[in-house]
Amino acid sequence: MDPSARNAFNHNFTDEKYQQFLERLNNISESNIEFRVAETPVFLTKDFRNKLIEAGSDVIQTILRPDFKELTERSIPEKWRIPNENDHPHVIALDFGICKDKYGEIVPKLIELQGFPSLFGFQLFLGEAYQHIFNIPDEWTTYFNGLGNASYTGLLKETILGPYQPEEVVLMDVNAPQQKTAIDFYCTEELIGIPVLALGDLKQEGNRLYYLKDGEKKYIKRIYNRLIFDEIDNDPEIFKNNVDIRQPLDVEWITHPNWFYRISKFTMPYLQGDYVPKTQFLHQVGQIPHNLENYVLKPLFSFAGQGVIIDVKPGDIEQIKDPENWILQEKVNYEPVVQAPDGGVKVEIRLLYLWPDGDSAPTLAINLARLSKGKMIGVRYNKDFDWVGGTIAFMRS
Numbered sequence: 001m002d003p004s005a006r007n008a009f010n011h012n013f014t015d016e017k018y019q020q021f022l023e024r025l026n027n028i029s030e031s032n033i034e035f036r037v038a039e040t041p042v043f044l045t046k047d048f049r050n051k052l053i054e055a056g057s058d059v060i061q062t063i064l065r066p067d068f069k070e071l072t073e074r075s076i077p078e079k080w081r082i083p084n085e086n087d088h089p090h091v092i093a094l095d096f097g098i099c100k101d102k103y104g105e106i107v108p109k110l111i112e113l114q115g116f117p118s119l120f121g122f123q124l125f126l127g128e129a130y131q132h133i134f135n136i137p138d139e140w141t142t143y144f145n146g147l148g149n150a151s152y153t154g155l156l157k158e159t160i161l162g163p164y165q166p167e168e169v170v171l172m173d174v175n176a177p178q179q180k181t182a183i184d185f186y187c188t189e190e191l192i193g194i195p196v197l198a199l200g201d202l203k204q205e206g207n208r209l210y211y212l213k214d215g216e217k218k219y220i221k222r223i224y225n226r227l228i229f230d231e232i233d234n235d236p237e238i239f240k241n242n243v244d245i246r247q248p249l250d251v252e253w254i255t256h257p258n259w260f261y262r263i264s265k266f267t268m269p270y271l272q273g274d275y276v277p278k279t280q281f282l283h284q285v286g287q288i289p290h291n292l293e294n295y296v297l298k299p300l301f302s303f304a305g306q307g308v309i310i311d312v313k314p315g316d317i318e319q320i321k322d323p324e325n326w327i328l329q330e331k332v333n334y335e336p337v338v339q340a341p342d343g344g345v346k347v348e349i350r351l352l353y354l355w356p357d358g359d360s361a362p363t364l365a366i367n368l369a370r371l372s373k374g375k376m377i378g379v380r381y382n383k384d385f386d387w388v389g390g391t392i393a394f395m396r397s
Contacts, residue, residue, distance in 0.1 A: 001098075001106075001337045001347075005043035005394070009134060010341065013039065021133040028125050029186035031177065036389030038371045041130045042338060042347055043140070048098075048106060049395045053144065055108045055275035056094050056351045056364055062271055063092070063263060064361060075266035077301065080229040082257045083248040089115040089259035090159050092353040092362055096275070098346070100335045109332045110276045111348060115255055115263030117226055118352055119390075120156055121187030123366050124149060127392050140394040144351075144364040152365055157192045159356040160254050164221045166193035169254075170211060173226040174199045174238075185226065194224060202243040207250045209243065222252040228260065230302070265327055266300050277330035282323035288314065293331075300325045338371060340387035346372045349393055369393045 018039050026032050044052070062068065092115055096108035119126075127142035128149070143152055161169055171188055173179050176198045185196045195211070202220070203210050209220040227245075232238050239246070268279040282297070289295060297309040297316060309316050312328075320326055336344025348370045355362035369392055373385040 001048070002043040002045050002396075005140070006339055009040060009043070009136075010339065012134065017133055021129055024129045024133060025125065025183075028122075029183065029190065031182045031186050033183045034180040037126070038389040038391040039387050040338065040340070040371075041127075041136070041142075041391050042349070042369045042371075042393040044393050044395045046396060048108075051275070052096060052108050052349065052351065053364065055096060055110065055273070056353075058273040058275060059094055059110065059113060059271060060092070060353070060362060062267070063089075069262070071270055072262040072266060075261040075264060075300070076258050077229075077261070080246070080257065080261070082246055082253070084253075085256045085258045086253070088355055089263060089362075090255040090355050090357075091115070091117050091120070092263060092355065093118045093368075094351045094353075095348055096351070097332045097334045097348050098337050099332055101274075106335060106337060108275050108349065110268075110271065111332060112265065113263050113267055115259030115261075116228070117224070117255070118350060119181065119184040119187075119368055120352060120354070120366070121189075121191055122181075122184040123352070123368055123392055124152060124191065125187055126390075127366075127394075130392065130394075136394060139396055141397040142392050142394055143366055143397075144395075147365055153191050155354050155356070155363060155365060156188075159354045160188075160192060160194065160222070160224050162222065162252070162254075162357055167195070167213070167218050168221040169194045169224060170197045170220055170222075171195070171224045171226060172197045172199060172202065174232055176226070179226070181226075188224070199227065199238075199242045199245075202245070204243045204249075207248065209249060209251055220251055222254055224254045225257060227257075229257065264300070265298055268327055268329065277332050279327050279329040282317070282320065282326040282328050285328055288317060289328075296329050296331050298327050298329060300327060334372070336373075338387075342387075343373075345387055348372070367393050 022037065025037060094110065095112040097111050099107055099109045101107045130136060171185050171194050176182060176185055176196050189196050197211055201211050210217045211220065269281050292312045292314065295312050297312050299307040334346035336346050338345040338347055350368040351364055352366050352368060353362035354365045371388045371391055373388055
C-alpha cells in the first residue's frame with residue numbers, strides 16, 4: 001500500500017470530515033446506506049495494482065476457455081436452472097485478499113469469484129465522495145483501463161441497456177427497496193435511467209413480462225438481475241405468489257442467472273497461478289493434508305460465507321456426506337496493510353468487470369474494497385470496530 005498517501009490521509013482525517021462524507025453519500029437517493037462505509041479508502045502502489053491486474057487476467061483466461069461451460073455444467077442446481085442462457089456473463093467480480101507470500105512480498109490472493117453484479121453504480125459515487133471530502137488529488141483514480149466517470153458510465157450503459165431504451169430494461173431483486181444494497185440500485189437508476197422493481201412488480205402476458213408505470217404497461221426486454229436464488233430458497237411459495245422467472249420467457253438477462261453458479265467457488269479448482277490458493281473438490285482429494293490448520297472447507301452451494309469451516313479437523317471431513325459439493329482450499333492469511341489510528345486493518349479488493357455484447361472479453365472497469373479487523377471479512381465479524389467496512393481503492397492514474 002502507498003505509504004505517502006496513507007500518511008497524508010491519516011494526518012488530515014477528522015471525524016467531522018467523515019460525517020460530511022456519510023451525509024453526502026446518504027443524500028444520493030432516498031435510500032440510506034444500510035451497510036458500514038469505512039473511514040478511509042485504500043491507496044495502492046503501482047506495483048500492487050499491476051499484480052492485481054495480472055491476477056484478474058489469469059482468472060479471466062479460464063472463463064474464456066471454449067470448454068468453460070462444459071466444465072461448470074454441474075454447478076447449476078436443477079431447480080434454479082434458467083432457459084435461454086447466453087454465451088458470456090455481462091459482469092464478473094473477483095475478490096482478492098491482500099496477503100504476504102513466502103518471500104514476504106505483499107500479493108493478492110483470490111478468495112471468491114462471482115458471475116453476478118456488484119455495486120457498479122454506488123462505487124462511482126463513493127469514489128467521488130472520498131475524493132471531494134478528503135481532498136484526494138486528481139492524480140488518483142478508482143478506475144482501470146483509462147476510464148473516468150463519463151466513459152465508465154458509458155460502458156455501464158452499453159452493458160446493461162444494450163440496444164434498448166431505459167424503460168425497457170429493469171433492475172430487479174426479490175424485494176428491492178428493502179435490500180441492504182438498495183443504495184446501489186438507486187445509484188444505477190440515476191446513472192442509466194432504468195426503474196428499480198421488486199419481483200412482485202413483474203407482470204406476465206403470455207411469455208412476455210411487463211410492469212406498470214402510471215397505469216401503462218411497459219414491456220420488459222432485459223432484466224438487470226440482482227436476485228440471488230439462495231436468498232429465496234427457504235420460501236417454497238415464492239413463485240406461486242409471483243411470476244415464475246424460471247420459465248422460458250421472452251426476456252434477456254444481465255447477467256443470466258446460470259452464470260451466478262458457473263463463476264463461483266465451483267470454478268476455483270480449475271484455476272491456477274501464483275495468485276490462486278490451491279483448491280480441490282473434496283471428493284478428488286487423494287490424501288488428506290496433515291496440516292489441515294492451513295486449509296478451509298467450503299460448501300459449493302452456500303451464500304455469504306455460510307457453512308464455511310475455518311478451523312478444519314479430520315472429523316469435519318469424515319462427517320461430510322456429499323464431498324463432491326465441497327472444496328478444500330488453502331487458507332489465505334490476510335495481512336493488515338492499511339494503517340488505521342489504532343493499528344493495522346486487513347483488506348479485500350474486488351475487481352469489477354463489464355462485458356457488453358459484441359466485445360470479445362470483459363473490461364476491468366472499477367473496484368470495491370472491504371476493510372476488516374475481525375476473523376473474517378464481513379459485517380458480522382466487524383460489528384464493534386471502526387475503520388472497517390465498504391470502501392474503494394485508489395491508484396495513481
